[in-house]
Amino acid sequence: MKPILVFQTDFTYKEGAVSAMYGVVKSVDRELEIMDATHEIPKYDTWSASYRLYQYMRFWPKGTVFVSVVDPGVGTGRKAAVAKTCDGYYVVSPDNGSLTHVKRKIGIAEIRQIDETVNRLKGKGTENVSVFHGRDLFAYCAARLASGIITFEEVGPAYSVDEIVEHPILDPDIKPNHVKGIFEINDPNFGNLWTNIPTAEFVKAGFNYGDYVYVTVRHDGEVKFSGKVLFEKSFGFAKKGDVIIYNNELMNIAMAVNQGSFCEIYGLSYGPAWEVEFEK
Numbered sequence: 001m002k003p004i005l006v007f008q009t010d011f012t013y014k015e016g017a018v019s020a021m022y023g024v025v026k027s028v029d030r031e032l033e034i035m036d037a038t039h040e041i042p043k044y045d046t047w048s049a050s051y052r053l054y055q056y057m058r059f060w061p062k063g064t065v066f067v068s069v070v071d072p073g074v075g076t077g078r079k080a081a082v083a084k085t086c087d088g089y090y091v092v093s094p095d096n097g098s099l100t101h102v103k104r105k106i107g108i109a110e111i112r113q114i115d116e117t118v119n120r121l122k123g124k125g126t127e128n129v130s131v132f133h134g135r136d137l138f139a140y141c142a143a144r145l146a147s148g149i150i151t152f153e154e155v156g157p158a159y160s161v162d163e164i165v166e167h168p169i170l171d172p173d174i175k176p177n178h179v180k181g182i183f184e185i186n187d188p189n190f191g192n193l194w195t196n197i198p199t200a201e202f203v204k205a206g207f208n209y210g211d212y213v214y215v216t217v218r219h220d221g222e223v224k225f226s227g228k229v230l231f232e233k234s235f236g237f238a239k240k241g242d243v244i245i246y247n248n249e250l251m252n253i254a255m256a257v258n259q260g261s262f263c264e265i266y267g268l269s270y271g272p273a274w275e276v277e278f279e280k
Contacts, residue, residue, distance in 0.1 A: 003146045008037040008052055009069040021139040024121060028143035044072040046097035047167050051185045054101035057089055065146045067138050068093040075130030080114040080137050082155045092142040100167045108161050114141050115156030172197045177206045177280035183270040191261025195276055197253040206280055207231055216277045225266045
């Protein structure tokens with residue numbers, strides 16, 4: 001059975017870019033199975049691209065080929081690459097920070113720069129296009145790899161894993177009854193915010209389900225939210241409209257409003273400048 005191809009981009013479905021990529025894949029091999037992860041990554045946001053790969057990768061069969069195209073530097077000197085993870089997945093992506101979480105939290109065994117003389121789409125009149133590597137390079141190379149036309153070694157020359165471009169990943173500050181971290185990503189449809197604090201470490205610091213915890217959220221040092229908040233396993237333990245601290249799908253601490261948007265109601269977002277502090 002051939003590997004599945006899983007795509008994520010910041011393209012949306014507002015025009016034909018996604019369809020063009022999938023057409024290229026099917027032109028290489030009609031038998032290849034294509035699945036969507038998301039095409040709603042925020043524009044140019046390579047941090048979110050990195051995090052989303054980490055969020056879902058482990059749940060796919062080993063050998064799956066992931067294609068991640070969030071590429072603000074398309075057509076420049078940034079590397080176009082295929083990474084092989086330590087647990088047997090492949091990621092076809094610009095090397096622009098999008099591989100940060102895969103490298104740090106899963107592990108990359110080897111990475112190769114795509115050889116455009118061999119593994120770029122030809123014969124469609126797009127040889128001189130520099131702005132759509134998602135179609136002409138990433139989708140095409142991924143399809144050739146998944147179909148078995150090329151091996152991983154035939155993608156192109158290997159380079160050091162140490163050279164991979166990375167975003168900084170901040171660690172939480174954990175003390176007894178006092179934990180500080182950041183909101184590192186959102187749950188955009190529901191307006192929840194996910195922290196960089198592992199739930200196991202939060203509990204070890206003295207916080208337990210059923211506790212009311214004093215929370216302070218700051219942006220660039222300015223307080224944006226503060227108050228006592230219930231810590232529970234899931235949203236329904238809080239009244240509708242109340243804020244809750246919960247254990248998210250990745251076993252990290254997160255915050256939400258039960259049947260409401262924590263982000264919208266309180267004007268909050270994510271990133272290194274969004275600090276969150278929990279005190280008992």
